[in-house]
Amino acid sequence: MLQMPIKPMLLSSKEEAFDSEDYIFEIKWDGYRCISFIEKSSIKLQSRNGHLLNRTFPELMEIYKAITGKKAILDGEICYLEQDGKANFSKLQARYGENNPSYNSSIKLIIWDILSYNDKDIYWLPLKERKAILQEIVKEGHGILIPGYIKKHGKKLYQEAAKNKLEGIVAKKLDSPYEFKRSKYWYKIKCWQYTEVLIGGFTEKEAGLLVGKYSNNQLHYLGKVKLALERELTEALFRFLPTLLTDSCPFSTRPVEGDIKWVKPLIRVMVRYTELSKHNTFRHGYVTKIILDNSQGG
Known part of the structure; x- marks a missing residue:
């Protein structure tokens, strides 16, 4: 069984967007990587480097209410979302200077993957199967958002991301397992x-x-x-x-x-x-x- 801390799957880089039936394409969110360990009402938010984020983000202490089941390990990104839905990294970064941060509804946990569910590790399953499980057992609300994705048309999504001045997009191979390292299955393509x-x-x-x-x-x-x-x-x-x-x-x-x-x-x-x-x-x-x-x- 997976135990905290774990290393998140990191993105490799590509310079140009591409189309492929073997990939899904998502918006690249600009925030702090977060692995969420949920057991009943107990929450542990782990940073990319293995640090505990619970005190920094009290807004996310009820995400267990969005889970069907008793235990889950989720992968995603903590973001500060403006009213137009864009992530503001500067406002998120300012949170680290606060000793006792007050509740802010703009803080959200963007969830895009699930690694374990009810004491069963599923990180080895193909991404398309993990996505289906994620949709089934995690519902939006209580600080959680589940972003959509598109199949095949990476270039179109990249054009939309660039037009809206977003950070970029992510390409993920549909049959990819979850690897606890920088992987060639997932790519970031930044909008410069x-x-x-x-x-x-x-x-x-x-x-x-x-x-x-x-x-x-x-x-x-x-x-x-x-x-x-x-x-x-x-x-x-x-x-x-x-x-x-x-x-x-x-x-x-x-x-x-x-x-x-x-x-x-x-x-x-x-x-x-x-x-x-x-x-x-x-x-x-x-x-x-x-x-x-x-x-x-x-």
């Missing part, structure tokens, strides 16, 4: 936004770039980003950056980062990201291109 920025600093240890954009003649900081360039290009960039060193921070607000080397903001790059955080910095930011034509200036 792109923008041009200027490099204002770098960190050698993590090969990170501090970037920003000009507004009203000031360079506004937009975050620290990673690089998604070919290795040779990355190495060439980090050989060139020291030739632009300066003693002063070029950003209007000094970033709270350690071991930074400031540079004159002369190199323009393309960054892809999922969204801007509440601090107006990139989430999941990556440099994808060095822009050699710098004629646009700041």
Whole structure:
């Protein structure tokens, strides 16, 4: 029998959406992964890293009322849902700063899989069978939502996700068992936004770039980003950056980062990201291109 803690099945990545009769496609929810252990009225909410989340999310202490049966282990995501149904990760993240969080009806547990039911492990069953069992024994309500999915048409769902500025979609093989590791049966396909920025600093240890954009003649900081360039290009960039060193921070607000080397903001790059955080910095930011034509200036 499965026992807490367990490692959730993690997604591999694909760059492009695809169609396939062998897969179902779901919206990718932007929240905290949660494995729920339910035994009668006892609830244990486990994070991706094995930590207990019960005190952080008191809204979910009655999810057992949505279960037909005495015991179940469910996989899903805790999200903060706005009125339009979109997940707001920044508002969810703010919950971790609260010592005694009050009840908030916007906190929901999105359930998409079931691993065990009434002392019987079923994680080894094909996904399509687990989905059928999930629909049969778990009902929406008491903080639980069960999202829909579509078969075959991944490209169409991706287009809708991108149009609505969602994080992306997930492709899951219909015959996949549940694996307690990063799996090639499930893929995330993110919806990226792109923008041009200027490099204002770098960190050698993590090969990170501090970037920003000009507004009203000031360079506004937009975050620290990673690089998604070919290795040779990355190495060439980090050989060139020291030739632009300066003693002063070029950003209007000094970033709270350690071991930074400031540079004159002369190199323009393309960054892809999922969204801007509440601090107006990139989430999941990556440099994808060095822009050699710098004629646009700041």
